[in-house]
Amino acid sequence: MNAAVVTSFDEPPHYREFEVPTPTGHHEVLAEVLAVGLHPRVKSGASGSHYTSSGTLPAIPGVDGVGRLPDGRLAYFVADDDVIGTMAERAVVDVRRSVVLPDGVDVARVAASMNPAMSSWVALRRRVQLKPGASVLVLGATGSAGTAAVQIARRLGAGRVVGAGRDRQRLDALLELGADEVVRITDDRAETAAALAEVASDVDVALDYLWSTPASDAIVAMLTARQDRSRALDWVQIGSMAGPTIELPSAAFRSTNFRLLGAGQGSVSLHDYVAELPSLVDELQSGAIGVAPRIVPLADVESAWSRVDAPNERTVIVP
Template identity: 25%
Template sequence: MLAYRISISGAAAQLCDIDVPRPAKGQVRVAIKACGLNFADLLMQKGTYQDTPPAPFTQGMEIAGIIDEVGPDVTHLNPGDRVAIYSGQGGLAEYGVFDADRAIPLPDSIGFEDAAAIQIAYGTSHIALDHRARLQPGETLLVTGAAGGVGLTAVEIGKLMGATVIAQARGADKLAVAQAAGADHLIDASEDLRIRVKDLGGADVVYDAIGGDVFKAAFRATNPEGRLLPIGFAGGDVPQIPANHLLVKNLTVIGFYIGGYLTFRPQIVQDSFETLFRWHSEGRIKPHISHVLPLSEAEKGLQLLRDRTATGKVVITP
């Protein structure tokens, strides 16, 4: 089978021809129909992601497909079942072997591409805003990088939760995408973020995927008792947070990493995904997928993330 792999740490990923794996105890083998790409895939290529597997490994963190074989002692899943799996690796391939307890059955109403696109981006925003930040109806949510893979879902979910959403992104086209997802106010990345947000009454919750100077500006525009979620650092710089300002304004900075919950509270992730798939079936959410590419163009898909030319998700279809 074909798989997009990092064979040696630090070396470029390549499309390789490898043996089809067999499931061991507690595992299932899935014929992969779709795999969502994530910024973390780029960090894995550089070895800087916190959960980079040891080489060799196949890239691709979230998949949807059809089970074609179950391992010993797996009784709750069967060949032919449609499932989604947040795997962390192994998704950019024609087949993959995954732990059965991570597989979530898919309703017939959701296609494989949407299922692959929902898990990490929507799961991150849903758990961050609901479980961690406790976003309340009527509060103001500021989302930076609002047209990106996770930012766009934060706009959509924030609006579903009853917040007034301020979206910051670069350029009219990306702002239009954020507006279509439900943003109430739009701020171009060329504008002074702090002044614009202050003029709109400040932010009660900040969902920041950029870091660096953008986080600093958002921090200064946060209302007293506000909560800040540093979700990622696509801008490159990890912000340093002035603790004295936290005290003066009674602010809370909330750490959140969805992968960590798979280790210490996996049910939080499972419950979130089931909620999101139900919302999709009800027509309440719809992932924005800007590109769907074959496995042979996996590197092209990742380049779209590097160049920040994609809006929403990029999905690979093995």
């Protein structure tokens, strides 16, 4: 079969022939792959930098996809943490990690949307209890996942949503997608922190896609300005686009009701992820949330690898 093949962590995948994988488990089948999202998680895995990376090469990237099962049904599926991913003409699917899709579904839209939407959907349904009317900050709201998080927070009952990010055009667009207020992150750290303290100091939940300095600046500024320090702030760490580490003063934990937790592979069980798939598919089908696909043939994966997606867009590789 043809596949995107990673032969070096310092290069993008190459379009090459690869041996067709063989199902081995009782619940595994070989599916025809129809569409695979080129997510940041896919890129970090292909570079060997993701925390689940085994360091084994050659590898096929891809953490999920839409495919046709042997019985003809369409399904969205989540791949195992393995060196043989989904960005190929065929992929092994564990049916326990899949959800059957309705006929006529836009497979490219599902492939584009499920991964970025899943991060905040699972965070708000499995890691924290989002109470009706609660307020939410999305830090890193101008990426595809962050934009979906704004929509999902509103969809799940948030009474107020604040989006923070660098791109002014994307921030303005968030006001049409469910954000009540937006804050632009700039190189002036003090100015950005002050702006976040002004509009987001009393939020109940923060969904953090940035981490590193932007997160530490925001946490300190928001907690310092918080009117009721006994009111819980759940800070959910989802992504690390700004860097993998953070420095926080211990007083942030002692002087306020501040709770730091993560949402990702390991902190949320695979069972819980899969349990959320049907309801999220329904949301995508309704058109209430979602990311627009930019379809690229598998043969062009190498040139597509470094392209930056437009606002609310996700590259989708189609064999």
